[in-house]
Structures are given as structure tokens and as C-alpha cells.
Amino acid sequence: xxxxxxxxxxxxxxxxxxxxxxxxLRGIDLVIEEGSSIAIMGQSGSGKSTMMNIMGCLDxxxxxxxxxxxxxxxxxxxxxxxxxxxxxxxxxxxxxxxLSRTSALENVEMxxxxxxxxxxERHKRALAxxxxxxxxDRADHHSSQLSGxxxxxxxxxxxxxxxxxxxMADEPTGNLDTRTSWEVMAILQGLVAQGKTVxxxxxxxxxxxxxxxxxxxxxxxxxxxRRQVPAKPEAAA
Numbered sequence: 001x002x003x004x005x006x007x008x009x010x011x012x013x014x015x016x017x018x019x020x021x022x023x024x025l026r027g028i029d030l031v032i033e034e035g036s037s038i039a040i041m042g043q044s045g046s047g048k049s050t051m052m053n054i055m056g057c058l059d060x061x062x063x064x065x066x067x068x069x070x071x072x073x074x075x076x077x078x079x080x081x082x083x084x085x086x087x088x089x090x091x092x093x094x095x096x097x098x099l100s101r102t103s104a105l106e107n108v109e110m111x112x113x114x115x116x117x118x119x120x121e122r123h124k125r126a127l128a129x130x131x132x133x134x135x136x137d138r139a140d141h142h143s144s145q146l147s148g149x150x151x152x153x154x155x156x157x158x159x160x161x162x163x164x165x166x167x168m169a170d171e172p173t174g175n176l177d178t179r180t181s182w183e184v185m186a187i188l189q190g191l192v193a194q195g196k197t198v199x200x201x202x203x204x205x206x207x208x209x210x211x212x213x214x215x216x217x218x219x220x221x222x223x224x225x226r227r228q229v230p231a232k233p234e235a236a237a
Contacts, residue, residue, distance in 0.1 A: 003070045005165065005197055006032035006055065011064035013050050013220075024050040026220040028064070032199070034165065037192045037230065039200040039208035042217035049170075051217065052201045056089050056168050057081040069165070086115055090159025094171035096151045098143045104130060104154045105139040111162050129157035133187055149180035156187055167191060170201045182233035185210045189230065 011028040014021055025047050032038055042048040053059040054066060057073055060081075066074045073084055090111075098107045108126035117125070130136045133153040143151055152172065159167050169188060173181035188198050189210060200211055208214050209231040216224040 003067070004031045005034040005069060006030070007065075007067040008055070009065045011051075011054060011061045011066060013047075013054065013059070014062045024220055025054075025061070028220075028222060030215065030222065030225075032197065034197055035192065035195050036213060037189070037198045037200070037211040038213045038215060039202055039211035040215050040217065041202060041205070041208050043203060045219075046217040047220040048201055048203075048217050050220075052168060052170060052199075055199065056091065057085045086111065086162065088164050089166045089168055090162060090164040092152070092155050092159050092167065092169040092172050094174035096143070096148075096155045096175075098151055098154060098158075100143045103140050103142060104135060104146065104157075107143075107154055108158045108161050111158060115162070125161050126157070129161040130154070132160060133157045147180075148176050149183055152176060152180075152184050153187065156184070156191075160191070165195075165197055167196050167198045168201070169198065171203075172200065173202075173204075173207055181207070186233040189233070 008028050008030040011025055012023070013025040014023050028051065040048050040051060050059070054061055057068070061074055064074065065072055068084065068088055073081065076084065105123070105126050108129050109122045112122040112125060127136060127139060130139055133156050135150060135153050135157065138146060138150060146154065167188070173184055176184060185207065192198050200207060202208055210233065212230050213227050215222055
């Protein structure tokens with residue numbers, strides 16, 4: 001059998017706050033297969049943001065091992081972690097994180113600039129990514145000229161442009177109305193059908209319903225891990 005895309009074993013994360021120790025994660029074991037969709041749930045303070053940061057190679061565990069794509073990334077330097085992020089993970093955030101004075105196309109091109117991809121190739125790949133989310137006709141529009149749903153689709157295109165196998169979406173519908181949320185979730189489900197692994201971080205049960213697996217954290221521990229039949233956004237409409 002092929003190795004899982006993500007494998008976390010005994011992951012702990014402890015922060016030192018003055019003379020106090022904050023145990024954000026307390027021994028996480030988690031395996032995620034390639035091409036799956038998983039929702040990580042939990043209330044504020046449950047550890048889900050810390051877990052996302054470690055899974056996204058934005059932080060390192062205090063103890064434990066984390067294998068991503070078969071590689072142990074638990075103890076890599078910041079520079080090496082940045083390189084892993086650039087090739088393995090695309091991020092989608094609640095606040096979109098688009099540059100307001102640049103076009104949709106330029107926003108999508110940004111990760112490729114950091115990778116040193118030549119301009120002509122960047123333009124081609126960014127336009128193809130916008131086409132995948134149905135926004136190629138808005139390539140020249142700035143963020144202020146786009147609706148919230150369109151901005152989130154630009155953010156998804158930016159996450160896709162590097163062809164990373166993992167898409168991490170942190171509260172991706174938090175700033176969107178219900179119908180636009182359905183549209184965004186339909187796009188993310190479509191990416192899973194194309195072989196991407198989509199990880200949703202959310203506190204909303206109706207958004208977690210679109211994943212094929214739901215992992216719930218409380219006080220830094222996984223308290224529930226269940227498989228389910230994903231809801232369909234069209235059905236919810």
C-alpha cells in the first residue's frame with residue numbers, strides 16, 4: 001500500500017507564556033489519505049489552529065513526528081519548511097488575503113513569483129487556475145471590483161496554481177453568505193474529485209458536512225474521528 005499523504009504521530013505543541021506552559025496539542029495521531037476531504041472542527045482554544053499550522057508547515061511540533069508526502073518534516077529549518085509549503089500546500093483563508101491594488105491574475109501569479117517561474121509561464125498557469133474556478137473573465141479586475149465569493153475563488157485559484165497536492169482551507173466561507181458558501185464548497189469538492197486532498201478547518205457543522213471525514217478536537221486532543229457521506233452543495237440549495 002502507498003504511504004499516506006499525511007501522518008502525524010504523538011504530536012504535541014507547548015507554548016511558554018511567561019512562567020506558564022500552554023499545552024495546545026496533547027498527543028495527536030492522525031493519518032490522511034491522498035485524495036480525501038477532511039474537516040477539522042473545534043471551538044476556540046481546542047487546538048485546531050495550532051494543528052493547522054503544524055500540518056501547513058507554518059510551525060513545528062514540540063514532540064512527535066509529522067510525515068508529509070513520505071518525508072519527515074517535523075524538524076526541518078524554517079527555510080526548508082518554506083520550500084515544502086511552496087510545493088506541497090496551497091492555502092485558502094477566511095479573509096481572502098488578496099493584494100487590493102493588483103489584478104486577480106497578478107494575485108494568482110504571486111506564489112509562482114516566489115518560485116522563480118518566468119513571467120510568460122506564470123501568466124499561462126495563473127490564467128488556467130482562474131479558469132478552473134470560473135473566473136478567467138475577471139483576470140484583470142482588482143479585488144475591490146469583485147464580490148466576496150469571487151475574491152474567495154481567486155484565493156482558491158492562487159492555492160491551485162502551484163499544483164500542490166494539499167489544499168488547506170481555514171474557515172473558507174466565514175465571510176460569505178449561504179449561497180456563495182455553497183458555490184465555494186462545490187469548487188472544493190470538485191478539487192477532491194480531481195485528486196486533491198482538501199483539509200477544512202472550521203467550527204461550523206454545516207461546512208464540515210461537505211467533507212468525507214470529520215475530526216473534532218477539544219483541549220488539544222482528538223475526541224471524535226468519523227467518516228461520512230459528504231453533503232452536496234446543490235442539494236443544500
